[in-house]
């Protein structure tokens with residue numbers, strides 16, 4: 282570790298704030314890998330991060346992990362839970378306790394037979410999304426454009442994960458989104474925005490920083506929403522029991538009736554599942570730098586979906602060149618649900634519409650907000666396939 286080169290805390294601050302990489306740390310990874318090579322050490326206040334920007338080395342790190350792997354120590358997220366006496370969830374827990382939580386949460390999130398039972402709930406959300414797209418095209422899009430597609434998908438993801446976890450609908454895709462839901466979505470955004478700022482300072486200073494208070498307030502709101510949803514489900518279960526009805530239900534019902542976790546533990550895990558289910562992009566190790574490496578992916582910035590067609594896949598593609606859901610026993614808990622959501626949504630969308638880029642040719646860059654998100658609105662053309670057959674529309678490449 283001592284032999285590893287890399288920027289000091291001051292140099293890191295200069296890169297982040299002097300050179301302006303605070304919101305593009307993924308790009309900074311690429312620049313740093315050019316300077317320091319595929320393995321380097323960075324200091325961020327109290328945090329020392331070892332950066333790994335090579336597919337072989339990433340494979341080596343991930344393959345040698347033990348029984349209780351730790352991904353990123355999250356002292357600020359853990360700090361909030363400690364402050365409020367909340368339980369840790371799968372994202373923040375460590376060691377044997379983490380393994381216990383995962384062994385309870387895993388089966389109904391990852392086993393295909395359980396995951397497929399969420400199809401009807403997710404399809405309900407998909408139908409609403411297709412309707413929403415149709416409405417947006419007509420009302421604001423001149424019969425073709427949908428503005429801020431990422432924002433709409435974000436609402437789809439929240440509605441989708443709530444339909445799986447709570448078997449309830451939150452109204453994210455309604456014309457007017459309920460105020461509580463809007464506030465939840467806003468709080469998720471604020472929490473991810475503040476996280477990289479809080480982490481720059483030592484723990485002892487947090488109570489004196491104004492953004493720590495804001496950080497605590499947004500977490501309070503996230504836990505409050507989850508608490509209300511879990512309690513509502515508990516009341517429904519109690520009613521069923523009172524009326525002698527069989528207690529049937531999906532994810533949360535199962536967690537509550539199996540009594541493998543206390544209420545506080547269920548709440549801690551459900552809140553983290555909600556967060557992970559709403560705002561997820563890739564962020565571990567230096568996957569961004571690796572998947573932008575010409576040697577791993579020729580033409581990395583070009584959208585070439587055919588590179589994923591099994592028969593056409595380049596034979597030399599590195600298995601760790603792209604690991605969107607992570608690897609090993611600490612890999613994404615929501616992978617199967619996320620895949621199901623994507624298959625169901627994309628198959629319907631593509632059936633209805635041909636999706637093409639913004640005709641203005643606007644280029645959307647990614648920025649870091651703890652996770653990687655688009656810096657500006659993604660606006661796309663949704664061309665009605667039925668209409669198109671009647672009168673073909675001429676436009677450039679489709680997505």
Ligand code: HEM
Pocket residue numbers: 352371372383442553554555557558559561562563564565604605606607608609611612613614615616618619
């Ligand atoms: C396209 C969507 C998604 C992507 C790309 C994604 C990606 C990831 C990645 C890269 C990790 C870290 C894995 C590792 O370090 O090896 C992760 C962890 C996690 N994801 Fe996802 N995820 C997605 C959707 C979801 C959904 C829908 C949920 C909730 C149902 C979820 C819940 C989690 C949880 C709880 C963890 C932490 C697991 C642990 O540390 O034990 N994710 N995800």
